[in-house]
């Protein structure tokens with residue numbers, strides 16, 4: 440069995456979730472290679488070399504992959520796929536974007552967002568916003584899989600893989616990158632933080648998210664939000680937690696002014712400890728919370744910040 | 748410019764599904780069904796393009812059994828001009844849905860295909876990208892803004908770090924994210940009018956495709972239930988519990 444894993448990165452940093460995807464690959468078993476496709480991404484290659492359990496790092500460093508456009512990356516990965524039984528990527532926005540193209544070009548079905556490996560061809564994945572868990576067997580000889588990182592533990596970074604430079608430079612020529620508007624933040628990534636504190640519609644406006652910042656500073660937490668808070672323009676879209684936003688599973692998740700709709704729960708209910716702060720004792724969030732406070736968030740938050 | 752909008756009939760997003768006692772699948776008997784919310788946003792976007800003079804004709808298409816005609820009628824009431832049902836009783840893999848859509852794209856030659864980014868039942872998030880690959884077209888997935896600009900379309904995408912804008916040569920494939928627009932409600936006169944709009948039915952078996960399943964659903968189980976915990980009375984108590992009982996803060 441040979442497995443190729445696409446490395447998530449931004450040309451500077453290897454996204455830590457890739458380490459969890461490697462552990463999903465180890466559960467399948469076989470020779471594991473990584474692919475770094477990007478431009479001026481030597482720093483990422485250095486980090487990829489150290490990922491445990493990996494024998495080779497393939498590097499496609501070319502302007503065609505600078506923004507990891509799906510049209511170009513999918514051609515590269517499809518070409519490399521000839522040598523592998525399993526192609527994997529983390530179910531983040533890059534992998535979700537190009538992997539189904541790879542599957543279609545290889546004429547195989549994709550198994551999205553796996554949370555468990557039963558055997559080399561049988562995988563476990565959530566459906567219906569996590570309200571049901573499906574066990575699916577793939578009948579294709581080649582497997583194309585995306586992995587929900589929160590379901591796997593990260594592998595260590597004490598490896599020493601060989602680096603193989605590729606000469607491919609496939610540019611489909613049908614799309615181009617215009618610009619990025621990335622949110623700058625000093626805080627840990629939502630996906631990587633041990634503590635996440637999220638605000639919902641109950642926060643009333645964007646300014647009030649400052650009340651979460653003081654607490655986040657003390658706990659080293661990332662800040663998230665419900666869709667209602669994002670829709671209302673309180674905070675940017677990349678903070679959304681849920682079925683269609685980010686999936687998080689920190690040690691501690693604090694939901695503030697969030698009712699607990701199934702779509703929100705889908706993104707956080709695998710957190711180890713859940714705390715809910717909500718003035719409505721009937722809010723569904725209390726059904727999943729380990730500790731709840733039924734109170735006005737504007738009273739609770741300043742006091743909580745003081746007492747931490 | 749012709750716009751093709753694939754829509755899927757799914758469980759209503761407010762309904763919490765239950766797993767069947769024999770663990771063979773979820774139980775959809777007597778459950779409220781609706782257009783997949785992302786597909787509704789796709790229809791709305793197409794209608795707005797038509798209202799803005801950029802689109803001339805909107806074709807809604809759904810692949811499924813006869814019951815999906817209900818969702819096609821809704822799409823017609825929302826502003827689609829005509830509809831196509833590809834009839835099948837099978838639960839198809841996204842790959843097969845994409846292959847059928849590819850055939851329709853070849854026949855209809857739309858300049859733009861707008862799909863939802865994800866079905867809220869399978870949570871696959873595959874079909875649009877697969878269709879793009881099969882047709883060799885560029886894609887703008889997870890769109891929060893779509894701007895036609897001559898023979899190109901600029902799509903602003905919701906990505907993990909924020910927003911990314913790409914320029915795609917037309918024809919192109921777009922998949923919608925939630926913030927692209929807020930769908931309108933169908934008015935009563937438009938619901939009446941929709942009954943007379945054309946709805947073609949084709950058999951999936953007529954397309955000459957091998958639609959043999961590539962995956963087998965072995966079982967479906969309910970997720971691990973979380974136990975509701977306790978309600979604490981004071982912030983002091985909360986901090987004490989988090990430190991000493993849960994041990995998640997120092």
Ligand SMILES: Cc1cc2nc3c(=O)[nH]c(=O)nc-3n(C[C@H](O)[C@H](O)[C@H](O)COP(=O)(O)OP(=O)(O)OC[C@H]3O[C@@H](n4cnc5c(N)ncnc54)[C@H](O)[C@@H]3O)c2cc1C
Pocket residue numbers: 638639640641642664665666667668679680681682683684685695696697698699700701702703706716717718719722734735736737760784785867925
């Ligand atoms: C297809 C689809 C996908 C979706 N995906 C997502 C997703 O990924 N993530 C997501 O979050 N949602 C998602 N949603 C939306 C979801 O259904 C809910 O609408 C949303 O989660 C509600 O956000 P909320 O809890 O902040 O707002 P509300 O439901 O309005 O709840 C606000 C809560 O704040 C409390 N509150 C108000 N004031 C105070 C106060 N002063 N002190 C304490 N408590 C207070 C209220 O009691 C209430 O419980 C999706 C919906 C659809 C249709």
Ligand SMILES: Nc1ncnc2c1ncn2[C@@H]1O[C@H](COP(=O)(O)O)[C@@H](O)[C@H]1O
Pocket residue numbers: 752753754755756783785786789808809810811841844861862863864865866867869870871872873874875
């Ligand atoms: N059976 C179907 N009929 C029509 N369109 C579909 C069907 N299945 C999926 N789609 C389209 O593909 C999108 C993504 O679906 P999926 O890849 O299943 O998550 C949906 O929002 C629809 O636009």
